[in-house]
Amino acid sequence: MAFAAFATTTSEAEQVPRRKSPVALLLLLPGILYLMLFFLTPLVSLLLTSFQAPSEFGDVGQYSYAFRWENYVQVVTDYLPHILRSFGFALIATVLALVFSYPLAYFIGVTARRWPLAQSLMLVLVIAPFFISFLLRTLAWKQILSDESFIITSLKAVALMAPDAHFTGTPAAVIFGLTYNFIPFMTLPLYTTLERLDLRYLEAGSDLYAHPVEVFRRVTIPLSMPGIVAGTLLTFIPAAGDYVNASRDFLGGPDSQMIGNVIEANFLVLQNYPAAAALSIILMTVILIIVSIYVKRAGTEELL
Amino acid sequence: MTTGAFAAQGADLELVGIQKRFPGFTAIEHLDLKIPAGSFFALLGPSGCGKTTTLRLVAGLEEPTAGRILIGGKDITGQKPYQRPVNTVFQSYALFPHMTVLENVAFGLRRRRIDEPVAKAHEALRLVELDHLAARKPQQLSGGQQQRVALARAIVNRPALLLLDEPLGALDLKLRRQMQLELKTIQEEVGLTFLHVTHDQEEAMTMADTVAVMNKGRIEQMGAPEELYELPKTAFVANFLGQSNLFTGPVIGSTSDAIAVAVAGQRIVVPAARAHRHAGEVTIGIRPEKLSLHLSAPADDPARNSMGPGRVIDVSFSGVSTQYLINVPRVGTLIVFAQNMAFGPVAGEGGEVWVSWDIKHGFGLEDEPGDLPKFDADTTTRSIAAQRRASLITELEEV
Helix, strand or coil, X not given: CHHHHHHCCXXXXXXXXXXXXXXXXXXXXXXXXXXXXXXXXXXXXXHHHHXXXXXXXXXCCXXXXXXXXXXXXXXXXXXXXXXXXXXXXXXXXXXXXHXXXXXHHHHHHCHHHHCHHHHHHHHHHHHHHHHCCHHHHHHHHXXXXXXXXXXXXXXXXXXXXXXXXXXXXXXXXXXXXHHHHHHHHHHHHHHXXXXXXXXXXXXXXXXXXXXXXXXXXXXXXXXXXXXXXXXXXXXHHHHHHCXXXXXXXXXXXXXXXXXXXHHHHHHHHCCCHHHHXXXXXXXXXXXXXXXXXXHHHHCCHHHC | CCCCCXXXXXXXXXXXXXXXXXXXXXXXXXXXXXXXXXXXXXXXXXXXXXXXXXXXXXXXXXXXXXXXXXXXXXXXCCCCHHHCCEEEECXXXXXXXXXXXXXXXXXXXXXCCCCCHHHHHHHHHHHCCCHHHCCCCHHHCCHHHHHHHHHHHHHCCCCCEEEEECCCCCCCHHHHHHHHHHHHXXXXXXXXXXXXXXXXXXXXHHHCCEXXXXXXXXEEEEECHHHHHHCCCCHHHHHHCCCCEEEEEEEEEECCCEEXXXXXXXXXXXXXXXXCCCCCEEEEEECHHHCEEECCCCCCCCCEEEEEEEEEXXXXXXXXXXXEEEEECCCXXXXXXXXXXXXXXXXXXXXXXXXXXXXXXXXXXXXXXXXXXXXXCCXXXXXXXXXXXXXXXXXXXXX
């Protein structure tokens, strides 16, 4: 699956003898042009916007180019709780998605190996939610978990929830939504690694006096690290910037706003473009730092 | 298993009435086997004969359908693989790719919480002369080195019983010879019981004290390599272990120490002690290297059987010896290995020859001649290539 490529590092490419060929460069040209146009240009524009200052005699929403680095200090002081909350929510959702997806992927990729048909059927079921827009699915969850819904009224009836408590609008609902929406992104890369897992290593582990739990911890988990790394990245990165689940129109509330919602509000409602741009840059930088540390520490190069 | 101590020495292995059925086929019909402590035992057979299944049953990776497995007199049939005092050197080596060579070797020691796992792992690596590569990852080693690491990883645990699943299969001929000797030396040094599974008859014969030839889920014959070679009990053994010339005919006379068999009108004498059947239709055989080639009819000698005349249909020179294929009318094709005492072959293709052999060298088989599979060991390059290919395909399918 395409997701497996996500975790590939450069170790394999290093072994290939380097040859400079004009044809290769020519073939790379469209890709380079595409990236210049659609990745680099907006990035530079965003960076410039983040340093803009309000126009002296302009209306609200009119800014001119400057080097106002105070924008960054300003947004960090204003929105630090949102930034922290975003990464906290993303982290919890990633861990939860991993906990739910690993057994699922193991079942599809290892246990179901004897039945290839069932295997593909289950994979289709994992992907099936993608056939419906995730906005609609998240809205559906809002309905299902609303105060008048069957689930919540039943929980209140058996006194598992306080009569005046809500579920939608709470941090728990946002984390629930994030976890739900990103489970397929976690399951698919896990499946691709587990599907190739050589069971003879597990046999060798048990032959060498390792209890099944030990085999899982010392052999299965390390060997499925490429999938775990790819899955967690595919979940954590978009979840940290997500603004749908936490939106007040969906599962979020005033106490559960994430950085994505703040950026959206600053761009579209408050028209404070420099603040929104600065927040975006901060989000991107922090994610890059976290991801590079994580990938370095996971050390999956030799398994690929 | 947290015993924290090594097995003092090898233990004996006993298989009692083992049967293993998989959905759709029976891998092992009925197996009774006793391997004494400290011996090097080889289980020899073609692919699909049930030898690897036997090994996996002993390791605990499969459960027998019926029967019991005892190690050192203790019933371990119900034990899980990690509870058994057994280690395996896998055909694929199965070295953990995410660990260094040293960590691979120390893995079993750590799981059993044995003191000083690192020091002991280094010691085991020194035994296989790979200590200088301890910090490498398995995939940075050559096939032969990986094999030795797999061996070190198994013997470092001092198991009561060491299982070897065709561990030399992936090595080239020279390395194989070298590893065979090393394995044998290590076995004698550490005094463990080795159970070696292989389809290579030469490997089994050079390394093992006792060889059991397995076919279709049963042991056909078991014994010391010389015994198996010189006195095969069945046509399968006679042809799987080296090559044989087999003849079928009725017994026409028997005394207390010899039987005479009529083969295509010629009287062939076999010692009674070396024949399993003494009446009726019997199959007798002679090894190709025991035959002498004559360019004229040999003089009558009561101590020798002779056959001929026949025509040489093929001569292949292999340095040490020459292999002749001789077609004898109404008998079939005989194989003769002749030492190259002269320069070059003594008989050319198409030449008329006779063969003779000492009657003491003949043997009589136990098989019913009726159901005797009439096959000669096929050792042409083409068939070896075909077999290699078939085994490779099955191996790939397993992966």
